[in-house]
Amino acid sequence: MGALSQTGAMFLAQASLLIMLMAATVIWAETDGNVQADPEDNAGGNVTHYRYIQYLTHAPRITMAPKDQRVIENGIASFFCKASGNPAPEIHWRKGGKRVSGNRRRYMTVEMPHGSVLRIEPVKPRRDDSEFECVADNGVGEPATASSRLDVYPEGEIPSGYPVISDSPTLKAVEKDRNTVMVCGAEGNPDPTIMWLKDFIPVDLSDPRLMMLETGSLQIRHSQESDEGKYECVAENSAGVAYSYGANLYVRVRRVPPHFSIPPEDVEVMPGGPANLTCVAVGSPMPYVKWRLGAMELTSDDNIPIGKNVLMLTDIRESANYTCVAASDLGHIEAIGHVKVKALPKPPTSLVVSDVTATSVKLTWNPGNQDPIDSYIVQYKHKYTPGVPYEELSAPTTEYTLMGLDAFTVYEFRVVAINNIGRGIPSNPVDVTTGELG
Numbered sequence: 348m349g350a351l352s353q354t355g356a357m358f359l360a361q362a363s364l365l366i367m368l369m370a371a372t373v374i375w376a377e378t379d380g381n382v383q384a385d386p387e388d389n390a391g392g393n394v395t396h397y398r399y400i401q402y403l404t405h406a407p408r409i410t411m412a413p414k415d416q417r418v419i420e421n422g423i424a425s426f427f428c429k430a431s432g433n434p435a436p437e438i439h440w441r442k443g444g445k446r447v448s449g450n451r452r453r454y455m456t457v458e459m460p461h462g463s464v465l466r467i468e469p470v471k472p473r474r475d476d477s478e479f480e481c482v483a484d485n486g487v488g489e490p491a492t493a494s495s496r497l498d499v500y501p502e503g504e505i506p507s508g509y510p511v512i513s514d515s516p517t518l519k520a521v522e523k524d525r526n527t528v529m530v531c532g533a534e535g536n537p538d539p540t541i542m543w544l545k546d547f548i549p550v551d552l553s554d555p556r557l558m559m560l561e562t563g564s565l566q567i568r569h570s571q572e573s574d575e576g577k578y579e580c581v582a583e584n585s586a587g588v589a590y591s592y593g594a595n596l597y598v599r600v601r602r603v604p605p606h607f608s609i610p611p612e613d614v615e616v617m618p619g620g621p622a623n624l625t626c627v628a629v630g631s632p633m634p635y636v637k638w639r640l641g642a643m644e645l646t647s648d649d650n651i652p653i654g655k656n657v658l659m660l661t662d663i664r665e666s667a668n669y670t671c672v673a674a675s676d677l678g679h680i681e682a683i684g685h686v687k688v689k690a691l692p693k694p695p696t697s698l699v700v701s702d703v704t705a706t707s708v709k710l711t712w713n714p715g716n717q718d719p720i721d722s723y724i725v726q727y728k729h730k731y732t733p734g735v736p737y738e739e740l741s742a743p744t745t746e747y748t749l750m751g752l753d754a755f756t757v758y759e760f761r762v763v764a765i766n767n768i769g770r771g772i773p774s775n776p777v778d779v780t781t782g783e784l785g
Contacts, residue, residue: 406488407432411462413481413495417587419509420502421469424588425581426495427549429462430483436491438463441480459548466547472499500587508536509589510582516594521570523600529565531580531591539582539589546576570598604678605634609655611671611684616663617768624658624684628673639670663688692716692764692771695723695745705754705782710747712762712774720764725749730757730778737761754784 411429418424430436440447440456440463447465449456457464467475476499484490500506514532521527533539541563543550552559556568563582567574575598580591609627616622628634636656637646645658658669666687673680695715702709714720725747726737740749742762752758757780761773 405433407436407483407491409493412493423590424467426465428481432485436483436485509586510535510539512591515591520597531563533582539584544579601631603631605630605673610682613685626671634673634675694774700779724763
């Protein structure tokens with residue numbers, strides 16, 4: 348009953364908070380974000396919904412305004428705009444007060460983190476000479492706006508000092524983790540500044556791998572697949588803006604199917620002992636490595652190591668084959684490590700007695716074991732003498748000649764195998780009667 352009451356109380360508290368949050372959002376929107384708390388609301392020291400407004404919603408604010416552009420006819424113009432707010436604002440563009448469609452033939456809009464790009468290519472005089480406005484709206488208060496102007500120079504009216512790209516980037520391919528440079532050079536009066544675009548979006552030079560050289564070229568260190576794209580350098584001075592030709596950068600990633608550099612090894616353990624099986628696989632991309640026992644997965648799918656996996660076994664009682672599996676997008680390979688539990692040897696088989704004389708016999712037998720046997724013990728006694736223990740002799744091989752026996756006596760023979768664990772079970776006994784004295 349107590350648990351049920353606690354759950355109900357938590358539900359009511361969450362529901363109340365949700366209602367307060369919704370009310371705060373509505374009031375902010377209806378009052379354009381200018382809310383004045385009624386003194387009576389706080390008279391009793393209670394926290395009202397007004398206190399939540401500043402934490403929940405924020406009207407949009409332009410954080411990067413588009414800049415005025417001066418571009419020659421048939422050139423390229425790009426406007427960049429970023430905005431903040433809560434919820435995150437949506438950005439659209441207006442030209443001369445009318446909303447710009449991003450799917451027009453010469454107009455293209457591209458989303459970028461927290462912002463938008465309006466690209467016009469190629470620009471046309473008179474048709475594109477206009478005011479362009481970035482509008483950020485999230486439904487809280489009034490939309491935020493920022494304006495810029497595009498002026499297009501007709502052909503034949505290019506002003507003196509207009510920037511010219513003297514060295515454009517070219518198609519490049521670089522291996523992953525190698526360094527490369529996208530070349531750019533520009534001339535103009537005054538000397539133009541250089542910026543870089545990747546897939547129409549400004550390159551983020553806060554990345555420590557990226558650096559602009561004094562020449563304007565872009566150096567990329569330790570290239571990653573994310574660096575792939577179309578690069579353009581843009582030169583700008585007070586006379587206008589010029590774009591280089593676009594050039595693609597490709598990052599080559601070595602593709603190597605997985606293979607084992609350290610396959611699992613077979614191990615022997617004492618009964619109840621531990622064992623560690625190590626499996627290492629390499630490739631590009633690096634493969635995932637997991638263990639399997641028969642059809643049972645031993646590695647959790649939520650935490651599959653890459654490259655190396657050590658299987659730690661304890662209290663091993665049975666011999667088994669453990670399969671190491673290495674897999675990537677380029678293939679799937681398996682290797683088996685056999686864990687063998689050491690055991691006492693099995694009884695030797697096919698014990699045969701031959702070359703029987705009055706005082707000697709020859710014994711031969713099969714090991715009866717696939718695993719190595721250190722030595723054997725030959726046991727014998729008088730068959731019909733009760734209470735007499737077996738006498739024992741050590742035999743290094745599967746053949747032994749027994750001397751000094753009594754004549755015309757029935758003997759019982761058997762053999763025991765010995766390994767590094769101990770003595771096994773004796774073989775089936777064989778009875779033989781020695782010969783008479785001559």
